[in-house]
Amino acid sequence: MAEAVIKAVNVVKTYNMGLVQVHALSGVSFDLLKGEFVSIMGPSGSGKTTLLDVLSVLSRPTSGEVFINKKPISKMDDNELAKIRGQTIGFVFQTFNLINRLSAKENVMMPLWFQGVPKGEREKIAEKILKDVGLGDRINHKPSELSGGQRQRVAIARALAVNPDIIVADEPTGNLDSVSGDQIMDLIVDLNKKHGKTILMVTHEEDIAANAERIVRLKDGKIIADEKVKKKK
Amino acid sequence: MVLETFSVAFNNIRNQKLRSYLTLLGIVIGIAAIVSLIGIVQGLQNFIGSELQSLGMNSIFVEPGSEMGMTTAVSRSLKADDLDVIRGVPGVKDATGFWETSATMKFKDQEAEVLLVGMEPDKMFMLEDMGYVEITEGREFTNTDMFSVGLYSDFAEETFDDPIQLRQTVELNGKKFRVIAISKPNTFASSFGASNMVLVTKDVVQKNFDEEDPVELIVTVNNTSEITDVQEEIEKRLEKKHGSKDFYTMTSENLLSGADAILGLVGLVVFVIAGISLLVGGIGIMNTMLMTVMERTREIGIMKAIGASSNLVLSLFLFEAGLIGLIGGILGVVIGALIGLLASVAASYEGFPFSALPSMELIGGALIFSLVVGMISGWIPANRAAKMDPVEALRFE
Numbered sequence A: 001m002a003e004a005v006i007k008a009v010n011v012v013k014t015y016n017m018g019l020v021q022v023h024a025l026s027g028v029s030f031d032l033l034k035g036e037f038v039s040i041m042g043p044s045g046s047g048k049t050t051l052l053d054v055l056s057v058l059s060r061p062t063s064g065e066v067f068i069n070k071k072p073i074s075k076m077d078d079n080e081l082a083k084i085r086g087q088t089i090g091f092v093f094q095t096f097n098l099i100n101r102l103s104a105k106e107n108v109m110m111p112l113w114f115q116g117v118p119k120g121e122r123e124k125i126a127e128k129i130l131k132d133v134g135l136g137d138r139i140n141h142k143p144s145e146l147s148g149g150q151r152q153r154v155a156i157a158r159a160l161a162v163n164p165d166i167i168v169a170d171e172p173t174g175n176l177d178s179v180s181g182d183q184i185m186d187l188i189v190d191l192n193k194k195h196g197k198t199i200l201m202v203t204h205e206e207d208i209a210a211n212a213e214r215i216v217r218l219k220d221g222k223i224i225a226d227e228k229v230k231k232k233k
Numbered sequence B: 001m002v003l004e005t006f007s008v009a010f011n012n013i014r015n016q017k018l019r020s021y022l023t024l025l026g027i028v029i030g031i032a033a034i035v036s037l038i039g040i041v042q043g044l045q046n047f048i049g050s051e052l053q054s055l056g057m058n059s060i061f062v063e064p065g066s067e068m069g070m071t072t073a074v075s076r077s078l079k080a081d082d083l084d085v086i087r088g089v090p091g092v093k094d095a096t097g098f099w100e101t102s103a104t105m106k107f108k109d110q111e112a113e114v115l116l117v118g119m120e121p122d123k124m125f126m127l128e129d130m131g132y133v134e135i136t137e138g139r140e141f142t143n144t145d146m147f148s149v150g151l152y153s154d155f156a157e158e159t160f161d162d163p164i165q166l167r168q169t170v171e172l173n174g175k176k177f178r179v180i181a182i183s184k185p186n187t188f189a190s191s192f193g194a195s196n197m198v199l200v201t202k203d204v205v206q207k208n209f210d211e212e213d214p215v216e217l218i219v220t221v222n223n224t225s226e227i228t229d230v231q232e233e234i235e236k237r238l239e240k241k242h243g244s245k246d247f248y249t250m251t252s253e254n255l256l257s258g259a260d261a262i263l264g265l266v267g268l269v270v271f272v273i274a275g276i277s278l279l280v281g282g283i284g285i286m287n288t289m290l291m292t293v294m295e296r297t298r299e300i301g302i303m304k305a306i307g308a309s310s311n312l313v314l315s316l317f318l319f320e321a322g323l324i325g326l327i328g329g330i331l332g333v334v335i336g337a338l339i340g341l342l343a344s345v346a347a348s349y350e351g352f353p354f355s356a357l358p359s360m361e362l363i364g365g366a367l368i369f370s371l372v373v374g375m376i377s378g379w380i381p382a383n384r385a386a387k388m389d390p391v392e393a394l395r396f397e
């Protein structure tokens, strides 16, 4: 059996809203294995995004432990978590989260900057990846000059810039029409099949989720199902 | 890496144009005030210092009147035989005086009012030592020079349509005098408006113009370290002789410290004004940066999500704040230097040839200071950005 690149053990995440406590996650244990493609599904408010945030060390659990490549994050300081986000995990968001002031290329260059890659090299890498995702002719466009599908490609290119092992995507097709959505999914499937990236994706569309090999279902902050996808022939 | 943080910060500033420029105003005014006024004060200090230095640190000046009034022209309380008293004081090396009177000079049918300054020919070396006189053409005065004058070169060249040459004749109140000496201009005298001084021997003033008594006495001491004792003794003996203290004495040091005290006070006022505008400027930068951090919350969230450390976010915003300060500082230095230049031009036009241009140290200090003010003002906003929780920041609309 492949090793777990991300492992969650009994993770609880509670938000304090004044007097009310929101239990976004109440005891989630979960392994993401190397090379896997896992979809997380569940109704709105069930804790999908929260789980993704905790698993990708964007936030710390209230209790429980998360291991990245077997190392517990509770022993790491914020700078080490930043390093993991910068080197090991690439993020793709539903709302793209590009920086609108910057061109596609500059957006893709940014995570490389955080890793101290020299400028010339950054430009080369960014241009190559943008070509790979089919945006070779949009390199210097600002996000506002691109379609939704194209923006999400820029975001994927940015996630790939540092060549991370894991790609984490929160409803990557949620803001796209079905045609662009399918194209983005093809891209993500390719990343998993051809480039061996481990992929963790949140979605609430069954047919999108079916691209994965495993589907985890959440409800009220708990995992209620975790099953292999039956491959359609 | 540092350079890039810098250029990213710079682009961020450029992107907010008007607000950043308005923010700069306080810093610009503060730094301009510091640079121009300290420049002027330093220029004045250097000018006065070098002028007094050339008078010699072993000189004592005896002036009529009281120190407060400084009405030298009116009161004539000094007597010619005061010099004998002074020469008797132990520690005194030499003493001489100035005998002054006004006269009308006529040259080739043109007339001009001049200030005749009579001095003792055998003590002229004292004036030369102090830089009052430096003969470039002609010869020194002797006791028999009853109809001789010495002219400052600027006076000789500029007073009449034709320049007066050595050995030419001028008339003083109708009597003919020969120009026997031309001296380099006396910047110290001309800076105090006495640009029409004409040198003669004291006998000329005493006998031809009936001014028996000197208007000012100059004393040198053997030993600079005893100058205060000698000064006190002179005061004591002269007061006894005059029956009242209708005179005062000064050393170069007294003059210098007096000037320094006044300039120090000016400096204090400058610092208060500059301090207030820098404070206002700093608060302005802080406010702008707080707004910037707020507006860019989502961007900060994105940066952190894709691997920016808190330290990088901190330094990014600190740099941005420092850069706003520095840009304000550069503008302030330029404006301050221009004001200094204007002041220098105006001052030399008025006869004070001093430079109020800021020194390299002042410019460097002002720039570093503006950078530091910017960074200090940016500290709280930058920390707020650095501490931001990425998840919260990404949810921010």
Ligand SMILES: Nc1ncnc2c1ncn2[C@@H]1O[C@H](COP(=O)(O)OP(=O)(O)OP(=O)(O)O)[C@@H](O)[C@H]1O
Pocket (backbone or CB within 6 Å): A015, A016, A017, A022, A023, A024, A042, A043, A044, A045, A046, A047, A048, A049, A050, A051, A204, B392
């Ligand atoms: N910062 C927060 N403060 C308070 N409550 C929060 C916060 N973030 C999430 N929650 C709450 O936690 C629960 C889970 O939220 P989460 O965003 O993980 O759901 P989700 O499954 O991603 O929903 P959706 O499908 O709508 O994106 C919700 O009840 C939400 O209101």
Ligand SMILES: [Mg+2]
Pocket (backbone or CB within 6 Å): A048, A049, A050, A170
């Ligand atoms: Mg969500």
